[in-house]
Amino acid sequence: MKKLYFFLPFLLLACKSNIATVSEKASQSDKPVEITYKVEQSDVSDFLKYLSSDELEGRETGTKGIEKAAVFLEDFLKKNNVKPYFATYRDTLTNFKTPAYNIVGVIEGTDPELKKEFVVLSAHYDHIGLLKNKQADVINNGANDDASGVTAVAQMAKYFIETKSNKRSILVVFFAGEEKGLLGSKSLVQKLKKQDFNLYAQLNIEMIGVPMKRDYLAYITGFDKSNMAEKINEYTGKKTIGFLPKEAEYELFYRSDNYSFYDVFKKPCQSISTFDFENFDFYHHPSDEFKVMDIPHMTSFIQEFLPAVTQIASSKTQEITMK
Numbered sequence: 001m002k003k004l005y006f007f008l009p010f011l012l013l014a015c016k017s018n019i020a021t022v023s024e025k026a027s028q029s030d031k032p033v034e035i036t037y038k039v040e041q042s043d044v045s046d047f048l049k050y051l052s053s054d055e056l057e058g059r060e061t062g063t064k065g066i067e068k069a070a071v072f073l074e075d076f077l078k079k080n081n082v083k084p085y086f087a088t089y090r091d092t093l094t095n096f097k098t099p100a101y102n103i104v105g106v107i108e109g110t111d112p113e114l115k116k117e118f119v120v121l122s123a124h125y126d127h128i129g130l131l132k133n134k135q136a137d138v139i140n141n142g143a144n145d146d147a148s149g150v151t152a153v154a155q156m157a158k159y160f161i162e163t164k165s166n167k168r169s170i171l172v173v174f175f176a177g178e179e180k181g182l183l184g185s186k187s188l189v190q191k192l193k194k195q196d197f198n199l200y201a202q203l204n205i206e207m208i209g210v211p212m213k214r215d216y217l218a219y220i221t222g223f224d225k226s227n228m229a230e231k232i233n234e235y236t237g238k239k240t241i242g243f244l245p246k247e248a249e250y251e252l253f254y255r256s257d258n259y260s261f262y263d264v265f266k267k268p269c270q271s272i273s274t275f276d277f278e279n280f281d282f283y284h285h286p287s288d289e290f291k292v293m294d295i296p297h298m299t300s301f302i303q304e305f306l307p308a309v310t311q312i313a314s315s316k317t318q319e320i321t322m323k
């Protein structure tokens with residue numbers, strides 16, 4: 001997540017707000033699809049462990065640490081038969097002073113017509129790098145922010161490759177430059193716009209490494225901007241998404257890579273998160289590391305989203321719409 005420190009001092013004063021949740025009586029028109037595929041905890045753990053390891057030195061855009069992350073992500077996509085969207089997996093940022101790359105793959109849809117439409121699944125793989133002052137631990141590992149989201153997107157991509165359950169095409173995007181001001185998404189979206197990219201919706205995943213103590217699994221940014229929350233709950237048959245008042249208060253919709261896509265395409269482009277400002281003390285801190293991540297939570301988060309992303313990728317019509 002892009003820097004939030006303007007309002008961090010206020011967090012200490014924040015008290016628990018009343019939480020309104022999405023109505024349980026979601027429309028019954030689409031029953032949740034049956035998913036037999038199982039997300040493996042060891043896959044989640046192994047992937048996250050490397051991406052948030054000290055070896056990658058906090059993955060700051062333009063450093064040798066993020067280069068190692070880029071190679072790791074390319075290897076993952078290649079090994080899992082996700083094709084590069086461009087000539088290679090690397091999409092060079094047009095707005096950064098040194099070479100920096102989004103990593104972009106595509107899973108072609110199975111339906112001859114619907115495959116012309118795209119669902120973007122994304123997360124940012126960059127983080128804030130090394131602390132400049134001398135402390136015992138100078139590496140900001142960014143396990144929650146946002147290696148956790150990258151892990152979720154990677155596992156979802158693996159699921160779609162193995163099950164071939166996407167009628168629409170899926171663009172798998174790992175953004176660089178998010179922490180520098182959403183640079184990777186701003187750069188990529190301009191390129192896609194020029195190609196008349198046919199976007200249906202974007203699900204961007206941000207900070208899902210620890211669970212919230214709430215009666216829903218995750219929140220969406222820009223809750224009121226579309227019916228995405230309602231449709232996701234209908235697709236999962238669960239209270240997967242709720243409304244977190246703080247996301248509206250802090251306007252988180254504008255603080256991650258979903259906004260760059262919304263800004264250009266005016267389509268449902270939103271971020272999903274389980275970081276609620278109460279469940280994690282290490283935002284942009286060297287202690288945001290693998291050992292404080294909740295792997296069972298992450299695994300069940302990904303599992304719970306599978307019927308939702310499947311329906312988004314395969315519903316007959318574009319059911320998710322802006323309000």
Ligand SMILES: [Zn+2]
Binds near residue numbers: 001002003145179284
């Ligand atoms: Zn961040």
